[in-house]
Amino acid sequence: MGWESWIVDTLRRALAYGTPLLWGTLGEIYAERAGVVNLGVEGMMILGALSAFAVAQSTGNPWIGVLAAAVVGGLAALIHAFFSVTLRANQYVSGLALTIFGLGLSGLLGTSWVGISLKNPLPKATIPGLSRIPILGDALFRDHSYLTYIGLFLAVVLWFVLYKTRWGISIRSVGESPSTADAMGINVFLVRYLCVIFGGVLAGVAGGFLSVEYRPSWTEGMTAGMGWIVIALTIFAAWDPLQAVGGVVLFGGLYHLAYRLQRWFPPEFLKLMPYAFAILVLAVAGLRKVRRGAPAALGLPYVRGQR
Amino acid sequence: MTVYLPVLLYYVRIMAAKRTDVHREPLASPQDVALFMRDITKAFPGVLANDRVTLEVRVGEVHALLGENGAGKTTLMNILYGLYQADSGEIYLYGRRVRIRSPRDAIRHRIGMVHQHFKLVSRHTVAENVVLGLAGAPFLVPARAVEGKILELGERYGLKVDPKAYVWQLSAGEQQRVEIIKALVRGADILILDEPTSVLTPQEAEELFKILERMKEEGHSVVFITHKLDEVMAVSDRVTVMRRGKVVATLPTSEVDKPTLAKMMVGREVVFRLEKAACERGNEALVVEDLWALSDRGLPALKGVSFSVCRGEILGIAGVAGNGQKELVEVITGLRRATRGRVVVLGEEVTNRNPRRIADKGVAHIPEERLKMGIVPEMSVAENLILKRHHRAPFCRGFFLDLREVRRFAHHAIEEYEIMTPGPETPAKLLSGGNIQRLILARELSGEPALIVAAHPTYGLDVGATEQIRQILLEQRRRGAAILLISEDLEELMSLADRIAVIFEGEIMGEVSPETASLEEVGLMMAGEKRGVVL
Numbered sequence: 056m057g058w059e060s061w062i063v064d065t066l067r068r069a070l071a072y073g074t075p076l077l078w079g080t081l082g083e084i085y086a087e088r089a090g091v092v093n094l095g096v097e098g099m100m101i102l103g104a105l106s107a108f109a110v111a112q113s114t115g116n117p118w119i120g121v122l123a124a125a126v127v128g129g130l131a132a133l134i135h136a137f138f139s140v141t142l143r144a145n146q147y148v149s150g151l152a153l154t155i156f157g158l159g160l161s162g163l164l165g166t167s168w169v170g171i172s173l174k175n176p177l178p179k180a181t182i183p184g185l186s187r188i189p190i191l192g193d194a195l196f197r198d199h200s201y202l203t204y205i206g207l208f209l210a211v212v213l214w215f216v217l218y219k220t221r222w223g224i225s226i227r228s229v230g231e232s233p234s235t236a237d238a239m240g241i242n243v244f245l246v247r248y249l250c251v252i253f254g255g256v257l258a259g260v261a262g263g264f265l266s267v268e269y270r271p272s273w274t275e276g277m278t279a280g281m282g283w284i285v286i287a288l289t290i291f292a293a294w295d296p297l298q299a300v301g302g303v304v305l306f307g308g309l310y311h312l313a314y315r316l317q318r319w320f321p322p323e324f325l326k327l328m329p330y331a332f333a334i335l336v337l338a339v340a341g342l343r344k345v346r347r348g349a350p351a352a353l354g355l356p357y358v359r360g361q362r
Numbered sequence: 363m364t365v366y367l368p369v370l371l372y373y374v375r376i377m378a379a380k381r382t383d384v385h386r387e388p389l390a391s392p393q394d395v396a397l398f399m400r401d402i403t404k405a406f407p408g409v410l411a412n413d414r415v416t417l418e419v420r421v422g423e424v425h426a427l428l429g430e431n432g433a434g435k436t437t438l439m440n441i442l443y444g445l446y447q448a449d450s451g452e453i454y455l456y457g458r459r460v461r462i463r464s465p466r467d468a469i470r471h472r473i474g475m476v477h478q479h480f481k482l483v484s485r486h487t488v489a490e491n492v493v494l495g496l497a498g499a500p501f502l503v504p505a506r507a508v509e510g511k512i513l514e515l516g517e518r519y520g521l522k523v524d525p526k527a528y529v530w531q532l533s534a535g536e537q538q539r540v541e542i543i544k545a546l547v548r549g550a551d552i553l554i555l556d557e558p559t560s561v562l563t564p565q566e567a568e569e570l571f572k573i574l575e576r577m578k579e580e581g582h583s584v585v586f587i588t589h590k591l592d593e594v595m596a597v598s599d600r601v602t603v604m605r606r607g608k609v610v611a612t613l614p615t616s617e618v619d620k621p622t623l624a625k626m627m628v629g630r631e632v633v634f635r636l637e638k639a640a641c642e643r644g645n646e647a648l649v650v651e652d653l654w655a656l657s658d659r660g661l662p663a664l665k666g667v668s669f670s671v672c673r674g675e676i677l678g679i680a681g682v683a684g685n686g687q688k689e690l691v692e693v694i695t696g697l698r699r700a701t702r703g704r705v706v707v708l709g710e711e712v713t714n715r716n717p718r719r720i721a722d723k724g725v726a727h728i729p730e731e732r733l734k735m736g737i738v739p740e741m742s743v744a745e746n747l748i749l750k751r752h753h754r755a756p757f758c759r760g761f762f763l764d765l766r767e768v769r770r771f772a773h774h775a776i777e778e779y780e781i782m783t784p785g786p787e788t789p790a791k792l793l794s795g796g797n798i799q800r801l802i803l804a805r806e807l808s809g810e811p812a813l814i815v816a817a818h819p820t821y822g823l824d825v826g827a828t829e830q831i832r833q834i835l836l837e838q839r840r841r842g843a844a845i846l847l848i849s850e851d852l853e854e855l856m857s858l859a860d861r862i863a864v865i866f867e868g869e870i871m872g873e874v875s876p877e878t879a880s881l882e883e884v885g886l887m888m889a890g891e892k893r894g895v896v897l
Contacts, residue, residue, distance in 0.1 A: 221493070221504045228483045228494050235481040238445075239495035239544075240466030351485070359445065 059190060065308055066194035070203055071269065073307030075100070075261035075278075077206045079285035080292060080299045081213055082257030086132075088217065088294055089250035090230040090352040094150030095135050097282025098157025099255050103128045103262030105161040108273040109168060117177040117267040121202070121260055128259015129252045131157060136251040140244055143356035154282065162275045173271035177201065177264075200268045202260065207300065214296040226250060230350030233357040243357050258282070280330060287333035290340050293348035306332065395457065396421045396552055396583040397442070402451035404437055411437040412448070413607040419552065424574055424584045426598035426615070428591070428627055430824050431795075434607040435587045436478070439554045443475045444468040455552075466495075474545020475554040478587075480537050482529045488512065488540050489525040492547055508547060515546050519576045520569070534682060535566035542573065553577065554585045559593060560850070563682055564885030571597045589627070591620045603627055628825045638836060641860045644673030646709075647813045647844030648694070653703035655689045663689040665868040666703070673812065676835070676845040678859030678876070680852060682888055686868035687848045688730060691817045694846070695727045696720040708812055721750055726806035730817040730848075732795065736802045739791030743783050744772035746790045747805050775804040780830070796827030803834055814838060817848045832858060852881060866890045 079096050086093045093099075103124035111120025131153060138149040179198045186196040196204075217223040228236040229246045237243050261281070266273055288306065292299040309332070313325050397419040404412040411434045419425045427435045440446045442453065444462040453460055455471055462468050468475070482491050489505040492512055500507050509525040516522045521539040529537060538558060545553050559567040574584055574597060586598060594601050594615060601618065603610040603626040610626045648671040657663035663686045671677040681687055692698035694705055696717035705713045707723050721727070729735035737746045748757045748768055756767045772786035779800045783793055790801060799819065806814070816835065820828040835858060839845055849855050855862050856876045864871045864887035871887040887893050 219503050221499055221501050224486070224490050224494050224504065228486065228490075231483045231485055232481070235483055235491075236494065238443075238465050238475070238477065238481040240464070240469050241495045 063190060063194045065311055066191075066304070067199075068311040068314075069304050069307030070195060070199060071307075072310055073303035074200060074203045074206055075264045075269070075281055076284060076288060076306065077210065077299065077303045078202070078257045078261035078264065079282065080288045080303060081206070081210060081296055082254035082261075083285050083289045084254075084292065084294050084296055084299060085213065085217075085226070085250045085257075086254035087289060087353055088230045088350055089226050089247045090233060090350055090355065090357070091136070091139055091247050091251050092146045092150060092354045093132065093135050093139075093153075093251060093254055094147055094286060095131065095153025095157065095282075096150075096254075096258050096285045097278055097280070098154035099128045099131045099258035100157075100262035100265075100278045100282050100285075101161045101276070102131050102157045103259030104266040104277055105165045105168070105262075105273060106259075107263030108173065108266035108271075109165075111175065111267045112168070112171065112173055115175050117173070117175055120267045121177070121263045124259040124263030125256045126259070128262065129256040132252045132255020132258070133248075135255070136248045139356065140247045140251070143358065146354050146356070158276060165273055165275060168273040169275065171272065173267060176271035177268040180204070200264065202264050202268065210296045210300045217296065227350070230352055233352050233355075234359075237357070237359060247357075258285070261285075279326075283330065283333050287336040290349075291336045294350065295348065394420050396455070397585075398454040398457075399438070399442065400452045400454070402438060402441060402448045402453075404434075404441060404446060404448050410607050412441070412451075415451070415604070415607070415609050417602055417609070418612065419583050419585055420600070421583055422578050422581050423599040424578060424586055424597055426594040426601040427585055427587045427604065428589065428594050428601055428623060429604035430589055430627060431822050432606075432824065433604040433627075435604055436556055438604075439475065439556060439585065439587060442468065443473060443554065469495075469548050469550075472549050472551040473554070474542075474548060474550030474552070476538065476541040476545065476556065476558060478556040478558075478560060480541055482537055482540060484528075484530040486529060487525065488523055488527055488529060488532075488543075491529060491540060492525070492544050496547065511547055512543055515543050519546070519580075520573050521546075533566075534561040534684075535563070535569065538562070538570065539573075550582070552583045552585065554587070556587045557589070558586070559588070559590065561683060563888045564852070564881055565889060567593075591623050591627075594623060595620060605629055638857070639840060641839075642674045642842075643860075644842060644844075646670045647673045647707065648846065649704075649706040650694070651704040651706070653690070653693060653705065654701045655693045655698055656701060657689060663868050664693065664700075667865070667868070667870055668703075669863055669870060669873070671813070671844040671846050673842045673844045674839060675860040676839055676847050676858055678855035678862040679846065679848045679865055680855050680862050680884055680888060681850075681865035683850055685865050687817070687865060689868075690865070691727070691730065691815055691846075691848060694720075694815055695725060724809070724812035726809075726811035726814045726843075728799075728802055728806055728814065728816040728819050730821075732798050732802065733791070737790045737798060740789055742787045743776070743781070743790050743793070743801060744768055744786035746801055747772050747775050747786075747808075749805060751809070771808075775801075775808065779804040779834075796823045796830075799823060799827065799831060803831065807834070807838060810841070811843060814843050814845045815848075816845060818850065819847070820849075820851070820854060852884060856881075864888055 079100060083093060083096055106127040107120040107124035110123035111117040135149055135153050138144040139146040177200055180201055181198055182196040182204065186192040217226065225236065225241050225246055229241060229243050233243045262278060265277055284306065288299060288302045292302045310328065313328050317325065395418055399415065399417040402412050402415045415434065415438055417438065429435045437446065441448045442462065444464045444467050447463065453462060460471055462471065487505060489509050489512060493499050493504045493508045512525040521543055523536050523539050529540065558570060562570065577584060588594060598615045600612060600614050602612040603623060605627060651668050653664050653667040654662065655664040667690060669677065679687060689698055693700045696715055700713050704711055707725055710723065712720050712723060733739055748771060751757055752763065757764055769786060776783060776786065781800045781804065782797050790798060793801065820831050835845060847855065847859055859876055861873055862876055862879065862884065863873045864884060866888060867890065871891065872893045874884060883893060
């Protein structure tokens with residue numbers, strides 16, 4: 056294999072594997088930019104994966120499956136929003152509970168779907184024009200899922216919204232200093248609810264991608280720790296949608312390379328990779344004295360009248 | 363039943379407040395009155411923060427709202443700004459009754475508020491802060507749309523600030539201007555300023571007063587919350603004095619003087635000058651040499667600080683908050699690492715020793731944040747009183763605490779320092795600010811320390827507690843303790859300290875004697891000018 060096709064292949068795999076990570080990370084970035092940590096990404100993804108598969112299999116239309124995943128992800132996030140924003144519960148505990156709940160519930164409800172392969176998975180597409188670019192065209196714009204293209208486009212849109220629009224200023228202010236936003240007439244609770252739910256919708260789609268496109272089938276626990284990688288990538292990307300794309304491709308590439316190394320390393324080592332990566336990112340982020348980019352009010356419930 | 367009793371009492375009090383007919387000041391003439399708040403009552407659990415408060419602010423006047431901490435000034439203004447809801451009472455703007463349920467309502471009614479702790483997103487630009495929540499701002503790139511407006515207002519009112527600068531890069535005075543611009547961009551006719559000078563140097567305060575003059579000329583009305591009498595005299599047209607949630611009086615400033623206002627504010631005569639014996643300087647208790655340290659954010663906070671304090675004298679450290687005072691205290695008491703330099707206590711180097719070792723050398727620490735660092739709020743008064751010495755005789759014998767000895771000491775300390783508490787077993791968090799500070803002093807001073815590091819010891823206390831604590835510090839000085847007094851209150855430093863060193867951005871700008879130095883001179887040094895005896 057020549058080096059060109061090797062690079063194309065690695066990039067292609069990185070992007071395919073990275074698609075659910077990208078959707079999940081973009082969603083988590085928005086939730087955290089509004090000041091709410093949601094450790095329930097894994098739970099929302101797995102619920103999304105199951106609902107996408109079940110609905111796609113029943114209706115025969117994978118797009119309706121993805122839609123169902125989005126709705127279910129959003130509803131799951133609503134639970135987290137209610138506990139962490141309205142009840143001001145500890146966000147970390149609430150998010151962890153959501154993950155455990157999602158994994159358990161999907162395992163219970165999914166038993167009858169195990170072992171069936173999806174009749175009609177999500178189609179792939181090639182973008183005319185762009186796919187003609189040498190090397191990059193083949194790697195990025197040929198035979199990828201629609202969700203991959205939408206994800207990349209979404210990253211640009213979300214970056215623009217965050218930094219260049221009125222909504223973006225409101226969201227960032229709520230995450231940096233909710234009391235300031237409140238004093239300027241911003242509805243802090245509403246912004247936080249919407250961002251958390253939006254994050255859940257994206258996490259749901261991320262899960263749906265796994266079960267109706269990446270591996271068109273349902274297995275219990277098929278997200279396999281991706282939700283945790285999303286949390287780590289959010290920090291790695293410094294809460295910036297465009298940097299998230301870079302982080303996702305980098306991590307997807309690493310994962311693919313490790314996969315290639317399977318000949319020399321035991322599979323247990325590869326399973327360990329995502330968690331080791333998450334710990335590594337957190338350790339590096341912790342070593343830096345200045346938490347670059349972290350919203351100042353991240354993880355703190357807002358109570359009016361407190362400083 | 364017992365659970366409902368406090369709730370019941372609370373409502374009884376509100377109803378009583380509603381029923382009583384109070385004397386009302388006649389309105390000047392409806393057109394001249396910008397704001398009229400009538401019979402505002404607001405109770406928090408345990409306190410009646412506003413008790414039938416009536417406030418009238420005329421068009422184009424600066425109206426001072428004077429009172430001690432806890433008098434209810436800020437509560438009243440938070441009600442006006444929609445952050446709290448009054449239990450009863452009415453608000454009129456230009457003669458029209460209004461209801462203000464949220465800051466959004468207040469902004470719509472053209473009320474602007476500059477909070478004591480600025481409501482700014484420090485990581486955003488000035489323009490982004492101004493445009494936040496602004497009605498009618500364009501959806502796309504809204505920050506650019508207000509840049510011109512910011513410059514224009516800056517020109518008109520003397521509020522110069524760069525719209526593209528990040529807020530964290532600005533000085534406190536500039537940040538305050540951003541807050542005022544925020545209110546003006548929203549068309550505020552009535553501007554509330556909550557303790558606006560507390561973070562400013564005297565010169566910056568002068569500039570603020572000029573800006574307020576400009577605003578008056580343009581027809582704005584300003585409510586100026588303060589507890590400083592000089593400011594009332596300098597800037598206001600009329601003054602409303604509050605005490606313990608009630609209005610004492612509203613008067614034209616030209617008809618009152620400082621002693622009268624002080625008496626109204628405190629409820630009794632106030633002595634402005636402290637009796638202070640001459641300084642009897644002994645050996646050097648604390649020597650600091652070329653001290654460097656980093657802030658929490660990893661930036662240099664102390665850049666080569668040197669000074670010494672002798673037994674029997676008070677060295678005051680003046681400066682605007684955030685110029686390294688906190689780090690200085692923490693390095694001396696062992697709570698923060700020095701990256702360079704030496705700290706010598708009573709001739710022995712203690713640089714970067716652990717806090718207990720330094721405390722055992724005879725260093726008392728009266729910390730800036732009473733509740734966070736001064737006490738363990740959940741623990742009892744008695745337990746808090748022995749905290750530093752709980753591991754030593756007489757409070758501890760081997761593995762066990764000698765509880766009888768602890769109680770005995772607690773009773774003694776409560777009596778000596780006049781700590782108002784139901785008993786030694788009461789959780790310390792239930793005490794008032796002044797009593798918590800007395801508790802801390804009782805603990806810290808019980809071992810007759812050679813050096814006392816006192817950070818903002820009277821901050822936020824009422825006049826009574828402030829006086830007592832200043833007397834205690836002077837008593838310690840007479841006993842022969844060396845005292846390092848960090849304070850933002852220049853008057854406090856001027857009356858207590860024997861020497862004043864001024865700190866700016868982690869450097870000592872120089873040292874002056876309070877007898878000869880003027881406030882203006884100290885103010886210039888606080889703004890970064892080297893003067894006096896440069897160390």
